[in-house]
Amino acid sequence: MKKIKVMSVFGTRPEGIKMGPVVKALADDDRFTSVVVSTGQHAEMLQQVLDVFAVKPDYDLKIMKPGQTLTGITVTTMTKLEPIIQKEHPDIMLVHGDTSSAYAAALTAFYNQVAIGHVEAGLRTWNKYSPYPEEMNRQMIDDLADLYFAPTKTSAHNLALGNHQQGVVITGNTAIDALHYTINQDYQHSVLDEIDSEHKIILLTMHRRENWGQPMEETFKAIKKVVDERENIDVIYPVHLNPKVQMVAKKILGGDNHFHLIAPLNVVDFHNLMSKALLVMSDSGGVQEEAPALHKPVLVLRDTTERPEGVSAGTLKLIGNQYENVVEELSTLLDSEDEYQKMSEAKNPYGDGRASKRILDAIAKWFEQK
Numbered sequence: 001m002k003k004i005k006v007m008s009v010f011g012t013r014p015e016g017i018k019m020g021p022v023v024k025a026l027a028d029d030d031r032f033t034s035v036v037v038s039t040g041q042h043a044e045m046l047q048q049v050l051d052v053f054a055v056k057p058d059y060d061l062k063i064m065k066p067g068q069t070l071t072g073i074t075v076t077t078m079t080k081l082e083p084i085i086q087k088e089h090p091d092i093m094l095v096h097g098d099t100s101s102a103y104a105a106a107l108t109a110f111y112n113q114v115a116i117g118h119v120e121a122g123l124r125t126w127n128k129y130s131p132y133p134e135e136m137n138r139q140m141i142d143d144l145a146d147l148y149f150a151p152t153k154t155s156a157h158n159l160a161l162g163n164h165q166q167g168v169v170i171t172g173n174t175a176i177d178a179l180h181y182t183i184n185q186d187y188q189h190s191v192l193d194e195i196d197s198e199h200k201i202i203l204l205t206m207h208r209r210e211n212w213g214q215p216m217e218e219t220f221k222a223i224k225k226v227v228d229e230r231e232n233i234d235v236i237y238p239v240h241l242n243p244k245v246q247m248v249a250k251k252i253l254g255g256d257n258h259f260h261l262i263a264p265l266n267v268v269d270f271h272n273l274m275s276k277a278l279l280v281m282s283d284s285g286g287v288q289e290e291a292p293a294l295h296k297p298v299l300v301l302r303d304t305t306e307r308p309e310g311v312s313a314g315t316l317k318l319i320g321n322q323y324e325n326v327v328e329e330l331s332t333l334l335d336s337e338d339e340y341q342k343m344s345e346a347k348n349p350y351g352d353g354r355a356s357k358r359i360l361d362a363i364a365k366w367f368e369q370k
């Protein structure tokens with residue numbers, strides 16, 4: 001039987017983490033020929049992920065520039081990707097999630113009449129500017145797609161609301177598949193040597209565009225107040241390489257002994273440090289899926305989330321970015337055993353770690369029925 005040629009296109013850290021297991025599964029499956037294209041929207045932060053999954057892209061568009069703009073990412077991805085599509089003639093392109101390079105790749109596939117499979121389809125806040133520009137990127141990708149790999153029933157329902165009923169498969173999230181490659185019980189890291197073993201650890205990340213500036217400043221000041229009032233809390237914060245984030249993090253949290261500001265971690269380090277933390281504070285998308293699987297409560301530093309399953313399950317709490325609110329919510333979670341137990345014991349709603357296999361089977365079935 002003719003093999004199905006699948007071109008996977010991704011280029012940021014979170015796309016790499018969630019496409020890593022899919023690309024590995026494709027390479028091991030005789031039904032497929034796999035072509036991997038890195039957009040290079042992220043440079044160093046993607047390379048860390050590729051190293052962990054031992055993925056070597058067949059093509060690298062190398063689009064990243066310091067201070068890149070949304071339009072720049074979109075136009076450069078399209079211009080550099082089109083000749084590769086025309087050379088390789090894939091049967092289907094897989095894109096992931098909601099980055100600008102994922103949208104640009106999907107649009108280029110459509111212009112070249114290549115079928116599109118959307119991994120992590122159907123996430124929604126229904127708020128055009130939150131997260132910005134991701135909410136519209138993912139809606140526009142779903143308008144272009146032929147196959148939709150929805151992580152949960154809620155995301156499949158969102159797709160139906162947008163009139164996408166055909167080609168929808170509920171798979172679970174590939175972020176949970178990735179945890180099988182990374183978690184290691186005997187894990188150690190040098191940052192843990194700086195922390196008293198009796199101390200509790202908060203793992204912090206923050207990077208979203210809509211949080212740049214004042215929301216980020218207020219949030220950091222609030223966390224600093226709560227942590228500095230206590231003797232036994234340390235915060236590990238791997239700071240995103242975006243200069244807009246680096247500047248605020250250093251200004252407010254730099255020089256405080258309770259805060260360990262470190263370079264972005266590779267995903268093995270990040271997942272294992274998460275498993276050693278008491279709780280997580282983050283505006284990240286992927287972190288909201290991984291932490292529940294490790295039974296870690298997440299205080300989500302946003303006003304909206306496209307991961308409402310975790311909020312309903314009780315493992316995520318949306319706390320926004322206002323100083324008083326962040327102080328109150330963090331203090332409660334640190335001081336109330338009941339609250340902590342309730343959040344950490346909630347059930348992970350994002351799947352069983354076999355999403356990649358379901359995605360491959362769905363692609364094969366779709367081509368069989370065509």
Ligand code: UD1
Pocket residue numbers: 012013014041042043044045046064065066067068069070098099100101132133134207208209241242243
């Ligand atoms: C992008 C995605 C966002 C995703 C995030 C994951 C868009 C619009 N945004 O946002 O959805 O949540 O990735 O982290 O697609 N930089 C480096 N080295 C790196 C990575 C970034 O120096 O390896 C710096 C560069 O100066 C770059 C800047 O960070 O210009 C911003 O990167 P960009 O991809 O535009 O935005 P993110 O905030 O990372």
Ligand code: UDP
Pocket residue numbers: 013014017175205207238239263264265266267268270271283284285286287290
């Ligand atoms: N992550 C990582 N190293 C870090 C911080 C995060 O490997 O220092 C991982 C994390 O486990 C998750 C993903 O990166 O899988 C989230 O990426 P990010 O927050 O950049 O993007 P988002 O998920 O918000 O799109």
